[in-house]
Amino acid sequence: MTTTARNVTKSVCHLDCPDTCSMLVTVEGGVAVELRGDPDHPFTRGFLCQKMARYLDRVYSPDRLLYPLRRVGPKGEGRFERISWEEALGEIARRFTQIACSADGPQAILPYSYYGTMGKLQSSSLDRRFFHRLGATILDRTICASAGTAGYEYTLGQGRLGADPMAVPHCRFIVNWGSNTVNTNSHLWSLMIQARQNGATIVTIDPYRSPTAERSDWHIQPRPGTDAALALGVMHVIWRDGLQDDDFLERGTVGAGELRTRVLADYPPERVVAITGVDRSTLESLAHRLAQEQPSLIRLNYGLQRHGGGGMAVRTIACLPALIGSWRYPGGGALLSTSGVYDFDPRRLTRPDLSPPGTRTINMNQLAEALAGELPGPPIQALYVYNCNPAAVAPNQAKVTAGLLRDDLFTVVHEQFPTDSVDYADIVLPATTQLEHVDVHGSYGHHFVMLNTPAIAPVGECRSNNDVFRALAARLEFPPELFPDDETLMRQALDGGPSLQGITLERLEAEGSIRLNLPDQYVPFAEGRFPTPSGKCEFYSERMKRDGFDPLPTYIPPHEDPQIHPGLAARFPFQLLSPPRPQFLNSTFADDPRHRGLASEPSIELSSADAESLGLVEGQWVEVYNDRGKFRSRVALTGKVRPGVVVATGIHWNKLSPGQTNVNSTTSSALADMGGGATFFDNLVAIRPFVDG
Template identity: 45%
Template sequence: MTGTTREVAGACPLDCPDCCSWLVTVENGVATGLRGNREHPITRGTLCVKVNRYLEQASHQDRILHPLRRIGAKGEGRFARIGWDEALDEMAAELSRIVDEYGGEALWPYQGTGALGYLQGVQGRAGTRLWNVLGASHHEMTICSIAGLTGLRYALGTSRGMDPEDFALSKLTLLWGTNTLTSGHHLWRFIEAGRKNGGHVVAIDPMRTRTAAAADEHLAPMPGTDGALALGLMHVIVASGREDNDFLSRHCFGWEDFRERVMAFTPERAASVTGVPAEQIRDLGDRIARTRPTAIRTSQGIQRHAGAGATLRALACIPAVTGDWHRAGGGLMFSTDTYFGGNREALFRDDLRPETVRKLSMTRLAEGLLEASDPPVMGLVVYGANPVVSTSDQNRVRAGLSRKDLYTVVLEHFPTDTVDYADLVLPATMQHEHTDLMDAYGHLYLAWNERAVEPPGECRSTTDTFRDLARRMGLREPSLYDSDERLAEQLLDSDHPSLRGITLDSLRTSGWARLNYPSPLAPFEHGFPTPSGKFEFVSAAAAADGLDPMPGYTPPLEVVDDEMAARHPFVLIAGASHFAINTIFGNNDELRRRAGPPAVVVHPDDALVHGLATGTRVRVFNSRGEFTADVLVDARVRRGVLSTTKGHWLKLTGGATVNATVDERDADMGGGAVFHDNRVSVEALETSQER
C-alpha cells in the first residue's frame, strides 16, 4: 500500500444474519473499493449482490447531505436547507416544549433495523440514554423476531440455538421458512459441506424460492401452518418408536403430557391443515427419525402470523424428541444474538428512566399515532426506519404521520417515503463514515467497524446527533456525552465467559473475533437455562402468561378463516427481495432494474380460475387497502397463495405497497407482526376500471 492508499476493516450494518466483515479501500481520503474480508471464517471474501453496491449507494445523487425543514404539506416531500445550529435549536425547543406540556411519554423514539450496531444501531438502542433521561415512551422492537424469540424461551429458556458453522456436520438439514440464498447466503457453504458429506437438504416453504430450488426436497405448506406440520412429523417419529427415550427422560420436562398431544396429531390431520400430502409428511418424518444429527434453520418469515410463537416452540420440540439438542450439528438455529455476553445494561442505562414508562409497539404505529392518549404522541423521532413502507396498515400510518400537531424528525440517508412526512430531516452517516461495534444474529463473531472516510456534506452519526441534541437541551447527565469508544468499552466490560480475552483494542487490531465457545458446539450439553434446567414441554412460565403450557398449533387467523376466504381467496405473503434489504437499496437504479417492478406470483391453476396471465396488471386488495402489481404465473408458489416481495418505495412504484393490505394486530406472543397472515383478492386492473 502507498502512503495515500489503505484498507480499513469494518462490517456490514444491515438487517441480515451474516454481519459480513469487509475492507474499505481508501485512496486520498476517498472510499474507492469495498470487498469481503477473505480472512473472516463466515464472510470468506464474498458480499451479497446488494452490499457489493454499498459505496455506489453512499454516493447516490439523492443522498441527503444537509439538514432540511419542511416547507410543504406533510407527505409532499418539499423541504428547504437549513444549518445544523438552526436544526438542533428547533428540535431541542420542540422536544422540550412537548415534555413540558405533555410529559416525556409524549415522545416516541421510533428506531428500526436500518443499522444493527451497538453504537449507531438498534442492537445498542442508539440514543436510549437520551430518551431515558427525557422519560420518553419505550419503543418496543416487535417488527422482526420477537414472537419466535418468546416462543423459544418457553421451551429452551433462551432463544439461542445452533452454531451455524456446525451445519457442516448435519446429515439432514431442514431449511424451514427461510430463503438462505437470498437472506444470509454465507450459511449455504456450511450446508453444502454437510451435503457433500452425505447430508440431505429439505426446504419447507409455501414458495419454491432460490433456496428451495437448490434443495434436495421441497414441502409447501399453507402459510402459518408450520406448527401443525411439526406435530405431524413428531407423530411419525414417536409412532415408529424412534424417539430418544434416554434424552427425553433425563433432559426433558413434561414429555408424557406432550406425547399425548403428538400422538393425536396424525399425518392425515397435519395434511388436512397444511395442505402437504400425508405421504410426504410420513416420508420426511421417517427421514428425521433415522437421521442423526438433524438440524433446523428457520428465520423471521415463519413467525409473522397469529400463531407465530407457538410455531417456533413446536419446531424446537423436534430436536428434543430426537435428542439432537445434545449433538453437534443437531438442533435448531433461529438467532445467535444471545451468545454475546456484552454488558448491555451499562450501554442502555435503563436506570436513568422513570420507574414506570409506557411501551409503544413498533408494529402498531398507526394505533399509537391515532389512538394513544394520556398523553397522545406529540413528538416522533424516526431513525434507522422507513415505517411508511415497512409497517402494517400503511394507509392508517400515513394518516397518523399527517397529523398537523405531530412534530416528526427523521434521521436519514435518502428522501424516503417517511421523510416526506417529516418536519425536520437530519442527514445521517453511513457505515464506513462512522465507528460501530457489531455482533451477528447468524454466527458467533464480533466485529469492529472503523470509520474509513470523513462523512460527506454535513452528515453526522447518530451518536454525534444525540450528543449535540442533549447539549442544546441543557441535559446534565454525564453519560449522555460518552464518546463512541467509551460506549464500546462499557459494552465490552463484562465478566461473561464469551468475551474472555476480547477487548476494544484487540478488536480494533484484528477487526473481528470469535466469541469464546467451543467448535463444534452442543449448545445445551450442560443443561437448559429453564426453571427446571431441562427442555420444557410443559412451561409454567407460559401458563403464567396466559398461554398453553404445552407447545401446539395455533392457527393463523385469516389464513384459516373460511368466511374471509370466500371473500378474499388468496393468502398473500411478501418475502425479501434478492436485490434489497427491507427498503434499503429500494432507490438503487441497477438493483431496481434487476428486481423488476412489483409483481405477484400466481399458481397456474389459480390463474386459470381467475382469468389471469403473466403480465396482467392487477389490483390486489382487501378491506384495509390495495396496491397494484404485475402478474407472474408460475407453479413455484403453491395454490391459494400469492407471493410478492417487500421493500418497494411508494414514490418509485405507485401509490401503495403490500403493507396497505396488512392488518395491524399482534401475533400470539411478544406482540409480533402478522405480515403473512393476510387474505386478499385480485382483480385485473382493466376490469376494475370498467366497473
C-alpha cells in the first residue's frame, strides 16, 4: 500500500486588507487539499475571513484562465482563441517595440495595476522596473488611500504610522471613524472586543449603519463628507471646556493657538450641527468622552477620505489625539495604517531611476480621460492591466468602457479569471494564485514580516507577474541584471532600515513570520517626536501653506454636497455611498457562485421615508442614475441610512449585473483635495422605477 505524502506549507493572504493573515496549506500529491488559518500567528491567530476560508475553490475553479489567449471577436464580447506563451510574448514585445519607436514614443504605453496582491515582489518590483526601463507613462496609484495618507502625513510626518494594534485592549474609548472594522479589519475588531471586556466603549462614526455600527455601543451618523466639520466641532468643545492636554500641546504640537482661535470662532456647535446633522448633545458627549476616557483611540479608515475634501478630513481628525494627549498611552492615538513602520526601501525593488527624466504621470482615477486622449502627452496606444480590474472598479465607467472599446488600443490583461477587463483584451495572460508563487509581505494592519512559500506548482500554464516581466524584458533585450530571480529580490527587500534588522530570508523560511524590530511596548509618539519638519504634530503646517492648502484644519465639503449645490441636488437628491460587500474584496470573488449567492442581487438601501416619497417598495427593481451613467438594483429598506443617503454595496462585475453596469457607472473621476485621491463617495444620484423595455 502506497501512502501519499502530505506536507504543510506556510502561506500569507495576499488580499488588499490590513490583516495580512498567516495561513497553513496542506498539500497531498501535489494538490492543495486544505487551507486554514495559522493559530500560531500572534495577530491573526488562526481565523480566516469567509473569502479566504474557501480560497481553494478559487485556486481549482473550472473558470480559471489557464492558457494565453488572443482575441478573435469584437472587443467587449470576450471571445478568444488559445495561443502559446511564445506567441503571446512575441506579440506583446512586437507591439510595444512598434509603439516605442513611433512618433508618440513609449509614453503611449500605460501600465495599469493596483494591489490585487499585496506582496512586495508580485505587486511592485519587476513590473515597475520593466515599465520604467521601457520609458512608459508612470501610473500614479491613487485609487484607495492617497488623499488621507497625504493629510495624515502633513499632520504627523508619516502617512502610515500610528498606534500599535496589539495594544488596543488597553484602550478605554475606541472610535471607528469611517471604519467598518468588523468586515474590513476583523482581527482588530477582536482586540476591540477584548478592550470592551475590560470596560471600554466602542463608538462608530459612519453615515451608514454598517455591521460595525450595529455591534458598537454608540453609533453617530453624520451626513456623508462632513467628518472634518464634526472633528472641528469636537475641538471647539474640548477647548471651550478646558479638556485639552496643555502639557502635550506645549511639548508636542505646532499651531495650537491658531487652531484654538479658529475652532472657537468658526465651528460653534450650532454650525457643526447644521453641517453634519449630528445633534448637539451627541457632539458634546463625544468630545467629553474622547478627551476624558483615556487611553482613547481613533481608528480611521479609507472611506471617509473619498470625497472632494477627504485629505483635509483625515488631517483634521488626526489632530485630535495630540489635542487630548492620547499619544501618551499604549494603544492610544490614531491608526490609519501601520505600513510606514516597515523599513522596506521600495526604490530598490522598483528602480524609478530607470525611468527617463520628464516621463509623464497619469493618475489612475483618470483612466477614462487618459483613454479618451484628454490628458497632456501622447495618446494611449497600449494598456497593460494586471493586479486590477479597471473595467469594474475605475470611476466613470461609461467613459472607461468607451476607451477600452477603441480598435486602435492594444490591451493586455494578466488575470486569473475572465473579468470584465479581460473581455476588452487583445492578449490575455493566465496568472498564478498566491499558492503558486513566492512573495514577501509587510502589512498595513500589524507589525509582522511574512514569507509566502509556494505550496503547489502553477496550474495549467499560469505564470506570475515577475516571470512574465522577466520574459518580456528578455524579448526587448533589457539588461538581465535588472531582472534577477525572486530570491535576490526578496533579499533586496529585506535589506532595509532599523525595523528590519535581523529579519533575514533564512529566518523567514524557518519561522514564516517575524515581528519587526520594535520595542515590546510600542508607543510611537508618547514623547512627541513626530517625523515632521518641526518634530511636532503640526496643527499649523508650513508645508501645506507652500503647497497651496490652508495651513490649519478646516472643513472642505464634497464636490457634490447638497448644501453647497442645491441646484444639482434638486436633480439628483441622494448622496450615494458604495462600500464593499463582506463577500467580495473590491471586485475579487464577485464571480464566485458561492460568494455571489451570499451577497445576493445588487441592492440599493434607502430610508423608508425616501422610498415612500418615491412610491417604492421593498424588492422593487429601480434604476439609479445621474449624468455619468446608470445601474439597476433592488430596493432594500434596511433602516440603516438616513434620509437623503443611499447605499449600494459592491463591487459587482458589470457583465454579471442586471443591465450590464455596476455602481461605478455613476461615480466621478474628479479628484480629492490632496494626493490625487479618488472620490467614489462624492456622488449625487436620482432613483426611478425600472420598467423593462
